[in-house]
Amino acid sequence: MMIKDYIKEQVLLMDGAMGTYFAELTEGHYTLSEPANISKPGLILDIHKAYIEAGAKLIRTNTFAANPYTLYRSFDEVKKIIMAGIDIANEAVKGRDCYVAYSIGPIGEPYDIEDYEIESTYRKLIDIGLLKNVKIILLETFSRIDQVNQLVEYIHEHGPNIQIMTNFTVNQHGYTKVGVNKEKIIQQTRQQDLVATYGFNCGIGASHLLSLIKTLDFDPSKMVAVPNAGYPDQQLERMVYQSNADYFADTMIKICEEGVRIVGGCCGTTPEHIRKIRERLNTFDFSEIKSISRMKRKSLPLTPLHNAFREKLENNQFVVAVELDPPFKMDMSLIISSAHLLKEVGVDIITFADSPLGRTRADALLVAAKIKQLTGMEVLPHVCLRDKNLIALRGGLVGAHLSDIRNILIVTGDPIPSDDRDEVKSVFNMNAISFMQYVTEINSELDLDTFYIGGALNPYTQNMEVTLERVLKKKEAGASYLLTQPVYNDAGIEAIKKVREKTGMKILGGIMPLVSLRNARFLHYEFPGILIPDDVMAKFKETMTKDEAEKVGVELAVALATKMKPHVDGLYFMTPFNRATMIEKIIKRLDVL
Template sequence: MKLDLREALRQHILVGDGAMGTYLYQMGFPVGISYEELNLLKPDVIADVHRRYYEAGARIIETNTFSATREKLSKYGLEQEVEAINRAGVTLARNAVGSDAYVVGAIGSIRGGKRKNVRTSKVKEDFRQQIEVLLDSGVDGFLLETFYDLEELLLVLKTIRKLSELPVICQFATEGTGTTQDGVSLPDAFAKLKQSGADVVGFNCRSGPNGLLRSLERVTGLKEELPFSVFPNAGIPDYVDGRFTYAATPQYFAETALRFADLGARIIGGCCGTTPEHIAAMAKALEGYTPHLAKPSADASAARTAAPGVEKAAMVQTEPVLTVVNGSGSADDAGTEEPNIVDLVKQRHTVIVELDPPRDLDIEKFMQGAQALKEAHVDALTMADNSLAVTRMSNLALGYLVKEQTGLRPLIHIACRDRNMIGTQSHMMGLHALGIDHVLAVTGDPARFGDLPGSSSVYDLTSFEIIRMIKQLNEGVAFSGKALKRKASFIVGAAFNPNVKYLDKAVQRLERKIEAGADYIMTQPVYNTELIEKIYESTKHLDVPIFIGIMPLASGGNANYLHNEVPGIQLSDEVRQRMGDLKGEEGRAMGVQIAKELLDCAMQYFNGIYLMTPFLSYDMTVKLTNYVWEKSGRTVSTCTH
């Protein structure tokens, strides 16, 4: 006889299932439909997905009812089908799996991280309707997932507790900030959930394994009070040619499942981007696992180092800063207009450095970094446009401040994600008015996977189209075809990801960007000298300069995160082994050393160097910039500060 779910969790770690929505998407069902309606339209497909996860080893099976409330279904005109969809969801899951599986009713947030104008009484009424149908259909418990606010999650939990004593799993969607979106610390939020009757608390969505590991480390002291559950995404999604893909492999999920278990997780499954293969790998890794005291393989500080957007304190600079006294950008040529970046890179080695805009209102450290890089004589400072769909300060505003206060050339990223055609042209006209003429056109990471998942991705333009339209401004012609009275003078770059299985196909895509008008190319970071040589051989026929991307690693945890969860980045086995479990000063030193070795190779083939600063640790990219000048023979004196 099957144990009660609460008792089962006291004795075992249970494997949860994986994604439903993104898995259906991979099977060919488009975005923009109600995946829950497929319970009625394609019951055989939904049952087959449940069956695949069960056969992979999942014993916590979620009903396909995540968005099956009246409010969410009304978007598709399905508000009258709440009962039918929820009832079918339970029946399909129950009939598709064995008697040893626990079928839990999946309930998702109605507000979804937005401050939607939905009355609390209406939200409560909609949740109660769904809960009653799921209860009547015979679920073994409830899984409340992807909630952003404690207030809404408590509302659902208390509604269930008025109707049932079945086990309830409560999960927040978090990006590792340590608080819910309504500002409650995670330990306090978990304590309130426990007081209100939660049986399991945890996290899902928003982050891959690395992010959820950091979140779990923040609350691991509570694991004796309540079991934890984790359902991470398969890394950060990539959006290429209108399709979402995920980078994290089943093997990586197997490795991190053991770390989750060490930290006290009793239910471990997968969210967006995961497949039966991910679940099978975790189930195999957890076979015979015996829970023991939490002992993370990397401490919390190393995990924070690996996290995108978490800034480290700047190191004190002790090495001399090299002063360039010959060529463009010299110490004595202030006020002399330099050639644009395309003309400059044809003459000599040229360094572009990326520095991320802050996620808060404090720009002091950012401006300190810009000044330090100016003193290191970088040729341009580039700023991303809310990379990874994480909200940051406007790169247009910071670009202007950098230009005015340091004299550095700003190079601004322009993402297709955030602005429609009206906003994009207006943005470009503003850049022109400010005298900022170097830009990089990128697609932009999907908004729903960033820190404001309730926001929309626009994508009025593709990366090819935005390049073409910006170059049209150089002809004095607006996007609408009207005359602009003056011509702009934008130098437009395009992004290139060489970390792919078929490099020739990536080069063909790059050729299309050049045909659209791209003046120069900036690559994703490369961590393999053999790949640098292959890039050269594959692109030497192109007539535009290429800036090879090199990003120094900050720690072993940082290396592991980038390799497994960030699209477009792959580290060689040799680099990952060298980084190992290094952290702190040792990790940064090894990261700089590896980057120097990559520069030794890159500078043989390319004049363009694109350095990316990790976690605002600009001292690392200052050292690497100085190294480029040393190797290229552009330095004759030094100063220290």
């Protein structure tokens, strides 16, 4: 019987967790369950049978994490593990009226693996299922719709009779780790005629998933809900879920009452959780489920804040941005006085870098909020993805929006200095493009009061075609403008001109005034992405006084800005040592404000 026929008059109960239950039974001696298909097949068979005896009508093969990147094994070894896992699951359902779904989980995406390699691996995993003549393929715990759609099409092309189940994982706010929101998942997946079911698994507990489901407009004949048992606690280096089978089962019945017809358990659930759900389903009156209108609940539209910086750029007016460095220490007096001066000069926006070069400074979002509060200026904090995980990044965005910040510059971030790497670790949950996509998804729920997203551009690229491709990806991801690394010669200006012409992106040309020969040498030899020509360095002498050197720096910056101005949409001044008076002198010499 097809799944769609089974759920016409009853709820399909799936099994519970394999990985966490396996870890519980083995007392945490094994970190992954999939290799046990070879080393401990009897235990895996017993787990499957325990779920079936508890009342599950669909079990998942123990193959979720079976891929070369997660298991750190050759593909031939992975293939043996998967084939054994499918055989064990089929053995478990012999003589029983149960479904077996071949489980394929997401492959982690380290930065050194190209998308085409990952897609090729997925196809090989699917091919193993086709070779074993599986009837159901379950793509579970995914975050990217485009990736799932590609796999669905591949499965249908090579196995048109296979039933395809697709489950995504979201946080309690309804977003996947790459920023896709729950509404978009449901909207796009329900339009995919090739899938038998779609829904959510893992990531959150039953109560949070129930809350999300209540806000969704879905097709009950296809909806799946497979939450975790709750949220784990760490005990003696193990992640442990509390025993809550009755509570979990009660909540799952409430999910069924919302019209969901396929339910089960993910991390932390055990045969006891499934048994409790089955007990309640035995007395559940399926016919009394009413058709519930689930139109997306909208908050009252927000009145958008006036964003003068955005307005000028979108109306093709020239803009001037000036960067101030957040302080190293607990003293903001210099940056505050500099911001007030820049406001008097008439600059359009003040930007704040986020601990460049991996050296700690005051948090850019907090400094930006403070300066906006004190001056009323438009601010542009940089959001660096090196130091924060997605939880902290989203928290920063919420705080920024509540602080009336509407402009953000998203950068992947400089590497941690080598001398700190033993103690300080980079995070990089996302790169600049994926986080731009994430913020764009958040923007879709903010009506008109959205973040105005910017990105970075290095004009001194070694491969212009790759740079152009990346800029277009940023544009597609939601970026509206770019700020460049400092430019000091015609080659940099020509590169900016080409990017602007080829991509149509708004670009603010970067200028970092030099203040001494030592400063110029440091930037050239030690600061990544900055190239200072010999003829520019030759303008400075070691014997110059501070004032003499600054005067040369002003002259060079004015000349460069004048030459750059026809080819950019604005200028972006990086203030050396927060010398705002130097930027004031440069701007007054230019006809830009």
